[in-house]
Amino acid sequence: MNDDNDSLNKKKSIKVSYKNETINPFLNNLTQSTNQNILPNHITKSNLHDPDLIQHGIDSNDKLPNSNSNLNIRNFHQVDKNTLNYVLKSGFAGGVAGVCAKSLIAPLDRIKILFQTGNPHFLQYRGSMNGLLRAFHHISVVDGFRGFYQGHSATLIRIFPYAGIKFITYEQLRNFFIPSQQYETHFRRLVSGSLAGLSSVFLTYPLDLVRVKMAYITHRKDAHIIPLIKNIYNSSDCANSKKGIHNFYRGFMPTMYGMIPYAGVAFFVHDAMHDIFKSPLLRDIAVYEQKENGQALLNTWAELVSGGLAGMLSQTAAYPFEIIRRRLQVTKMSKLSCLSMAKLIYKEQGIKSFYVGLSIGYIKVMPMVACSFYIYEQMKWLLHI
Template sequence: MANHQAGIPDDCQSKAAPIDTGIEPIQKQTVDYVVRSGLAGGLAGCAAKTLIAPLDRVKILFQTKNPEFVKYAGSFFGLNRALSHIFSSEGALGLFRGHSVTLLRVFPYAAIKFVAYEQVRAVCIPSKDYETHFRRFLSGSISGVASVFCTYPLDVVRVQLAYRSHDKSRHRLLKAIKGIGYQASEKFRISNYYSGFIPTVIGMVPYAGVSFLAHDTCHDILRSKLLRRFAVDSEKKPRMDGKAPLQNWAELVAGGTSGMLAQTASYPLEIVRRRMQVAGINNARKSIAQTAATVFKESGVRGFFIGLSIGYIKVIPMFACSFFVYEKAKYLLRI
């Protein structure tokens, strides 16, 4: 994840004993560092999303109560049946419906998220003395909000494409983009592309905050005296902060754990967001409170966690892959 000692003022660095890593350190505030970390983050996001694209589509269909798939919701075997249904009716490419838009969204989203985290973290935690759980959480939350603000319209388009399971026309992407702008109104409205944005931002605070906090905390635990002999790869060159990189399994465990905790903390608001994003299809736009009340009336508390088991199946490998690729890319890019 982020280098724990990055962003230390020059006068503090000069007092510390220099660490011979064999690599010229790169200052975080330089354009070079931003470009490299953005590239690493973008590649990590694309790799992770591609890995779990079929599960992502099924989860959206369950969350939005698509009439064709509502009968499959609520069980693990339902997941298999839903995947089989999509494969038999739409072919293998159907499992990746809307994925091209996902990649267009996720590269800048992940790039902005990781760059923002590195930069915000350097400000919030300028030295080891400032290293607290709250500051880690705050840095992650701010980076998550920044990234989702810049890429949210593409996420709305992706959800619409995934929901329209019968539309197989060549121009379905353009139709979806245009349809969102005019949905529930005769006038084109930019605000339609930010439908459900407020609950997304509210949900992003625990989602991104918990994920980065958990990932950094897992790194601390894996580097502890008790586990470092098993988790740390001492044969490789040190990272830019002077620490030896973790073993592959340790990186995957840290990433997967962060994803599981982040998903649990933010899932109820994700349900509300998805329902708001597709409400315009049926001309039934509602506020956050109204949408939440509808979910509770239909399914009770359980309704806010429909698809969570699929969420775990999806988010654990996704975060494991994302953080793993990001850390490896940072190591290769010498940042």
């Protein structure tokens, strides 16, 4: 009898043990502590230092974000930036961002060009905020509302490929120069941004020249893009110049010089501000709650602050080169070098001549860069890249 009882107890014990083995894993998953440092399958010790993972909430100490953080990385998938899909989507996002940003500030852009190039009808308005308002009034009286967007068609034709190439190149160069966190340095960020700017401006500069010449024409009825392109090619508006494609690259070198600090500083400051806003100190108030793919996105105010500050500092760094470039683009002395033009500009009002219209530049560039980065990040968010 005792043997039968022992046998029965053993069978019950086996059944209980079997049930525990089947149920316990499920119960363990439900009761698992959220503070344990258990990494999702897509995150390993080898890729914890990846910049994309870091910017989405993974810190450099092999830990997940704090449990009180509103970031959610459960379904995060790391984006492969080397695929054609990513390149096309990032280029499209950059192009849309550029078009939106340029359309936002087109009226200010035209007035700034008129000031920079020394248009005789607008010389009396330069140098003050009151002059800016009077310039707005002048254009509205002479050409109406459409006068503020004179040359904007050429701007849009140029800006979509320009912005698209710039953002594509930056993403690829950043991925090349900074493959992981240990390579993250200020210099590498600056180099990535500068090379991205140089690549985009080299391919789209002729369109920029056409845009500036269109904006320089005082009366809208005289601004026709096809005859203007023919004039540039045939050099009929230049003295002692031969016709050819090289006429579309007048003022190109100061553009290249200016793009190095402009694009480099813009991307550097933008990324640096992202680091600050995504730090543990500000992450809870500055980072937008993540979607299913776990992608981190700054709140609107934080993204606009990052872009606005990037625009202000980049404009300050590159503005003298922009003045030289604009003057070379509209001068009839085609053989004038960058240095010679710089000397002529300096003779006007000294060092102040290199910063004519800078206040307008701030009013223009800060919202433009802020809008550009904001739309780009939103487009990446919508396109899941």
